[in-house]
Amino acid sequence: MPSWKGKTRGGLLGYKIFVATLKFFGLGVAYFILRFVVFYFYLFAPQSFKHSYRFYNQRLGLSSFSSFFKVYNNYYKFGQILLDKISLMSGFKNNFTFNFDGENYLHEMSTNKTGGLLIGAHVGNWEIAGFLLKRIKAKINIVMYDEEHQKIKQLLDSVYQESVVNIIPIKNDMSHIYTISKCFQNNEIICIHGDRFTEGSKNIEFDFLGKKALFPTGPFYLALKFNVPVTYVFAIKETNKHYHFFATKPKVYNFKGGLKNRDLMLHEMMQDYVNELEKMVKNNPDHWFNFYDFWKN
């Protein structure tokens, strides 16, 4: 069963070099160095290469030749977004711009004091949106795995400025569930990914890009359980300095309890999500950042 362990690749020295480059030379130079780093991973990370190649070749139906190039672009886009995130969170000089389809939905969650759940995917990087969306007057919380290597984490924490978003780490003792519950009670906004699960989580199979894939029920069940509006969100990097955010119209599912009802509603919600995700991936194939065999089950 495909799953993700919570750690991304990359060494401490690499991070130090990039943080220093961003600080003293800016994003342009960092992107230039990134080209070489990406080429290294392109050659020496055969497992992720295999999965990315198959994604373009088998799932999107691109030729072998195009797929080879697409994998490189995919890695490069991923690296750029990581650098953008460090640059933004550290307060280094940048001039990012963005536009937002559906921003009013988030404002409504704030002004109507309903709070809400934003379900994203490993397509683009919604975490960046949190830092660019300071004009939304609601507290934004991002639920995520927090298993990065300690030394890398310490390095990044030392350069990051005070965050405008709150990170809720997913923990084995389930304490994050109680934190989420409190956030919803305070009408806050919660962001979580809906396309990745770890061993032991409940999931449902859907047709996704022409083949069955498993999706975790947990993020979707949050919306049912706490009866909050849910919207599906994506953040796409369209040019070096421009992000485009998307949010679908929020929907409240009036869940009355019961396991049969729960499963029916989950299926309906998740089908909506999978449809949106499929559309977004087809339009932005360079932004697919699940570097493992997503369709294996």
Next chain:
Amino acid sequence: MEKQEIIKTINAFLIDEFELDEAKLTPEANLRDDLEIESLDFVDIVVVIEKEFGFKVKGEEMVNVRNLGDLYNYIIEKVNQKE
């Protein structure tokens, strides 16, 4: 509080909240696999425990609760400690 009373209270909640068949509620029943209760549902279970049995549940104590028998035993132990 009697053991049977604790079991009755928990079972009544599970039947009411999750529309579970009473015959499924055996001590061996795995909460996730047999009863299809998800980790999120523990929020409700904790609320009921705290309200009905009058003690504070710590998240880490629930990590080892895998089947219904574990849940009964956990509550019985806590209630006995309190008394």
